[in-house]
Amino acid sequence: MGNHHTNHDETRQKSSPESHGGGVSTRSSVFGSSAKLNSACLIKLFQKLELTADEQNRHPGELSRATFENAFHGPLHTFGKLLYTQMVRQTASGDRERITKEQFTKAGKELLKLYDESSQQEYYFKLFASGKDHLTKEDALQMVKVSYALTLSATMIPYSKGSNDDALFEGIVQGMFGINERVTFQDFTSWSKKNSPHLFCGVHNWVYQILTGSKMPSELEAAKVPQLERFVEDKYTMSMGMLWMLTTVIPQSYTHNPEEKKEKQKSSEKNPLLNSYHLIMKLAQLTRCQSWTLLYDSREHGLSHNRFHHHISSYHGPTITLISFEGRNTYCLALDKPWREGSSRFGGEDSMLIQISPIFRVMQSGAPLVTWNEYSRDLRKGIYLGKEGRSLVLFIPADFDSVEHFGVNCALHKIEMWGCGPSHILEEQAKQKKWEKKEAEKQSAKKLHLDVGKWEENPDKQILQWGGINVEHQYSRDSGF
Known part of the structure; x- marks a missing residue:
């Protein structure tokens, strides 16, 4: 699982699934139609993990906690621990050190049924709270850091952290808690609705990829992280951590071209042979996140x-x-x-x-x-x-x-x-700048001189006369006539 990563005011925010890549019914139809496929993928994943079992895993059809957690490497190791605990908590009583294939498959299917962001929020809040009804500041900081790492992995962006990202993550937690020492789920949803409605989108995208072995349909991803052209970490005020956090709150108008998407949707809808599912799949291949x-x-x-x-x-x-x-x-x-x-x-x-x-x-x-x-x-x-x-x-x-x-x-x-x-748009700006530069060069090269023969035709003469200046007398005196 870790290898997948290394490869790569107004509460008006558009936080509903409809405004960020498809409604609940759309997600339900796509995910629901592949329930059998998901079961097969989960069983296949379980069998793959069994092959990596350590010596302590001597129970066929079960995975030890250590085997499960060790499949997550680097920044994702913490999430592996939390995910194991959450899956066992959902399917078995007590603190189990092993999880069966049936329990793993059941817990995985329930996780893949999280069609909308509200249900995802509840699931991942409980995961990062380790089953408590509240988050501590330590829980919240871990939640932010892990969500960042998982989102980069799901977006195929190599993990990096700028020199100011730790301060940024602490500032997020401070804004979430204020003067409080703990945050309940109700407090968290109130904060996230205004400040970070799509915090767990990248987390769920990554989990979907790991459990199913395939990427989530592109148009169902709510908060994509754009590429920064010629970006160098710590050279700019912008950092990868800041970029990620911004994508959890800003609307899609900053990451997608709405006009391009409308045109593609129109052309697709003209084909009566495309049903809704195929239309979604077609759009998934056409939409992409814009670079900044x-x-x-x-x-x-x-x-x-x-x-x-x-x-x-x-x-x-x-x-x-x-x-x-x-x-x-x-x-x-x-x-x-x-x-x-x-x-x-x-x-x-x-x-x-x-x-x-x-x-x-x-x-x-x-x-x-x-x-x-x-x-x-x-x-x-x-x-x-x-x-x-x-x-x-x-x-x-x-x-x-x-x-x-x-x-x-x-x-x-x-x-x-x-x-x-x-x-x-950038090309149009460059053309406009080029034209402006050429015009400026023309004006600077143009020498103002007084041509006696053409003075009568010069529009400046009329303008000066309107201003009450006797141009005939002034010109004759200056010219020595």
């Missing part, structure tokens, strides 16, 4: 408004912007609409303002959320983050030398923006 591309990094491109404007303008897709400032503060602005200058707020329903550190929490969400004023004299020039009628969370003055955090002035350290749109 770095648009602006103040450390590389310069921390100034002009450089920011140059690198992010003309990008007509969703973006993720990270803002770091003194006090170990990092915020994430998930913006589902293109950036635009003006004195009015903008941003769609999928926009979110998330505090990443020192505590992970969703601050505000929904539309509109951002104001970017460059020219209006009626408003301070800069970037405003916060909804109308709510407290202004952040303000970045046009000089980009500081940031106001709830009105308190702080030193601005870094701004980083990732483009989340499909590749053609």
Whole structure:
């Protein structure tokens, strides 16, 4: 099992299965139709584990705890221990040191019946709570770290952890617990609904792959982790841990191209020979998680408004912007609409303002959320983050030398923006930048000179005359006529 890994405010969040890859009925029809196949896969997996049994496993048709747990390597070993305990707890009384083939198959089938995220939440909460009715801080930290490792494995991303990820994981736990020492399932569901509705999606995807020997249908995966183009750990504010945590809360508009999916679905629905199951399977082969591309990094491109404007303008897709400032503060602005200058707020329903550190929490969400004023004299020039009628969370003055955090002035350290749109949006931005550069070169090469013979035809003459300037007299005097 470990080898599989080494290869690779508003509670408006779209946390329902329907908005993240298929409804409950869709999942039920897909999983239910393969119940017999699942049983066969579970038996095959059990037999495979029997072949790896240690010397202490001398009971045919049973697996020892050690044999089961040792099948999980590296960061996944802890999960193996928890999963064994959970499967035995469901099928046998007492603390059993062995599990039979029948118990293993029964527990596995029950696990594969978890069609919707609410039932998955309950199962994995109990798993990480080790059967208790609450989580301790140690349980929660282990839950976060294991969920991260399993999600990377399910997404075929090599496991890595940045230098700031431990602080991030602790901030998640701190946001979950507040001043409490324990968190009940009700407390957890209330927190996760707003801050991390898809925390266990990667966990369940991985478990599905292990138990069945095949990947979960692509469109049934709720929270996919996108690839970061040319990403180097610890070079950017973004880390793999942060990326994973963001995908547990941001909508799919940041990881999938909705227009592309609609077109593919339309073309598939035109074929009357495709039933619903085959349609799902066809879409599974067509949908994929989009990559994110770095648009602006103040450390590389310069921390100034002009450089920011140059690198992010003309990008007509969703973006993720990270803002770091003194006090170990990092915020994430998930913006589902293109950036635009003006004195009015903008941003769609999928926009979110998330505090990443020192505590992970969703601050505000929904539309509109951002104001970017460059020219209006009626408003301070800069970037405003916060909804109308709510407290202004952040303000970045046009000089980009500081940031106001709830009105308190702080030193601005870094701004980083990732483009989340499909590749053609980046290509269109590049074409626009190329055109702008060419136009600028034309203007700089153009010399302003006074041509006596063409002065009468020059439109500047009429403009100056409208301004009350006697251009005939001025020109004659300067020219020596």
